[in-house]
C-alpha cells in the first residue's frame with residue numbers, strides 16, 4: 864500500500880509535502896500539460912507525514928481510496944521515470960489555489 868497524490872494536485876503542485884517525506888519518494892513532473900507530483904508506491908512507507916502538509920488536501924492514505932490516480936502515480940513514477948526528476952521549489956502554503964474548486968484546508 865502507498866499514499867497517493869490525487870487529481871487535486873494537477874495544476875497546483877505546492878510541493879510543501881516533499882520536504883517532510885523521510886524516504887524521498889515524492890517526484891514532480893508535468894502530466895496532461897499541467898504541473899503535478901506523484902508518490903513512488905514502491906518506496907512509500909505509509910508514514911503519514913505528507914498528508915497534513917498539503918494545503919489543499921490532495922493526498923489520500925491508501926490506493927483503495929482513489930484507484931485511478933493510484934495507477935497514474937505508479938505509472939508516472941515507475942514507468943515514465945519521474946523518480947529521476949529534479950526537485951522543484953515549493954510554493955508558499957498560503958498561495959491561493961490556481962483552480963476553482965480547490966481551497967486551502969491545511970494552512
Ligand code: SF4
Nearest residue numbers: 872876877878880917
Ligand atoms: S502539497 Fe499537495 S498540491 Fe502540493 S505537490 Fe504536494 S500533494 Fe500536490
Ligand code: SF4
Nearest residue numbers: 884907908910911913
Ligand atoms: S506517506 Fe510518508 S513515505 Fe509515503 S509519500 Fe508520504 S511522507 Fe513519503
